[in-house]
Amino acid sequence: MGSAWSPSGLRKVLRELGCPESIDLEDRRVIVWREAGSEIWPDRAWRRRTATALMMAGLILSMVLLTVVGTPDAMGALTFAQRMTGFLFILSGAVQGLAALAALDYEGKRQFKYSGAVVLVGALIALITESILLFTWLQEREPTFYFPAYLLLFAWSLWALWRLIQGHVWRAIPHPKRFATGVALSGILASTNFAYSAVYQPTSAPFYVTLTAKFGTPHTDPTRPFIHVPMTFQVENTGKVPAYILVDKYLVYGRSAEYSNDDEGLRDWKNALEGGYDAELHVTESGSKTISAGQFAGPGYWLHPGEGHVKEKVIQIPRSVEYDLLEATLAVVAMRMDRGKIDLLQLQRAHPSWQKKEGRFYCAKCSDMLIHEGKVRHNNNIINVTRRPRYVTVLWYGNQEKFGYEYAISSYKFNPRKRPDVGEIAREEDRYGVESRSTSTKVSVAALMASL
Incomplete structure (x- = not known):
């Protein structure tokens, strides 16, 4: 008929059943208690x-x-x-x-x-x-x-x-x-x-980013002692998932070589391979000089599947050039967008390390570089709530001899007195699907001169 936790609750149930309010709970003629008396209540x-x-x-x-x-x-x-x-x-x-x-x-x-x-x-x-x-x-x-x-x-x-x-x-x-x-x-x-x-x-889901770099037909400057060499760089997303570009660069080198008639070029093949250049039979010594360098699209650019981006440049070299070969390289570091989402407004902003107004990005002892940093979150929020915040950090540096970049996805926020953990960087690259792509092309300067 009902449940009660206390004597007052019992009286309420009894009233609903039509019993008088003044009923005596101890009257055994009208109320029978089982297992316990009126003095014991579970509440x-x-x-x-x-x-x-x-x-x-x-x-x-x-x-x-x-x-x-x-x-x-x-x-x-x-x-x-x-x-x-x-x-x-x-x-x-x-x-x-x-x-x-x-x-x-x-x-x-x-x-x-x-x-x-x-x-x-x-x-x-x-x-x-x-x-x-x-x-x-x-x-x-x-x-x-x-x-x-x-x-x-x-x-x-x-x-x-x-x-x-x-x-x-x-x-x-x-x-x-x-x-x-x-x-x-x-x-x-x-x-x-x-x-x-x-x-x-x-x-x-497949993830492919295809790079292309090629030289065009050169032209002479009618008034200045220059040769204008067109360059075309292209990055295309040929995979099935959209991709972020974390960092990229293009470089154009001019190579000068010293030739040998006694076939001494291969004798120094060990040093050549250690230095990352080719060992050639008739070339005893070669050197390269940077002619042009820059960013292709910059940190924070993105490409949907089937989408591409083309950048055209004109390289100017003197007519009396002493280079034997021109080499162009294009390198891109991309991240899968189905793994994470980057705060692009943060990442696209460049922080010059030589300006004091940049606060924690200012570094008097560092070499001159541009710093990009943006927060990244995993596309599965369970990962985000069980990990510390992650950041994309990109360092773009250069001088008259060398241009390059470093990048990392980790819990490290830029601090010139600290370095990110190398093991963590490797884990995060795998977790967020970061991949590096590069391509290069060469052209003979003699062939360019012959086509003028």
Whole structure:
């Protein structure tokens, strides 16, 4: 007919049944007590209210965490699987919001028959999701802002399940075996979807960036002693996923060689290979000089599949040039966009190291260089909440003899007194799908002169 936790609650039930308000609870003629007397009641108000508060607080905190984790993926992920993972987390958070309301009924009057089952579902969701977060965190064990939250929620979920099992909540479930099977399958589905969206899919899609560099037909300057040599550089995304360009460069060299008639060129092949140049039979010594250098597109440019970018330049060399060969190289470092998202406004801004107004980018002892830095987030937000923030750092430096760059994706924020961890850089390059591409082409100066 009803349930009561205290004498006042019992009197309320009896009033609803038509009994007088002044009924004597000790009158054995109208009331029969079984197993215990009227002086023993199961309710401990402070204990029940504390347990209710803890149960609801854990469910609400878990709801907030799952919503925070799932929203960026649901609204901004590039792939369908990653968006499904985000929506799955948001849906799980909504279920936990309902479970928090059900906990208020379950720990109170239990007017809703299945309130305990709803709370059980919420606790199981918390246990599964916090286990995934903890497992991901244990891979690298980095201190993060979210770590105390999912560690606390993992412990809370164990306590909540223990309390619910002690209360035999499954007795109210019509088909407990089917319920347990459904929860287990949901957990397996969530784990599989996470593995697919975070590991398999960003690896299986092909990623190709094709580079081209070629010389055009030269022309003489009618008034000045120059030869104008056209150059065409092209970068094309021939893969299936969009790509960021983290850093790039083009270089044009002029090579001068000393020739030998006694075939001494191959005798010094060891030094040639160590120096990274060719060992040639009739060339005893060769040197190169940089004629032109620069950036192709610059950090923060991106290419969608099938999209290309062309840059045309004109190289000016004197008519009395002493070079034997002209060599052009194009190098690009690209990152898969289905692995991460970069703050392009930050990355595209160049910070000259020689200007004091640049703050922490100023470096009096460093060689002159341009510094680019931008925050990068993984496209699976579970990775972001279990790791420290990651940054793309690009250093572009040069002088009259040499031009080059360095790059890194790591937790390192630029500081001239520190260096990033080499092992971490290698791991992050693999995680975000960073690849380097380069191409080169050569042309004989004699052939260019003959075509004028």
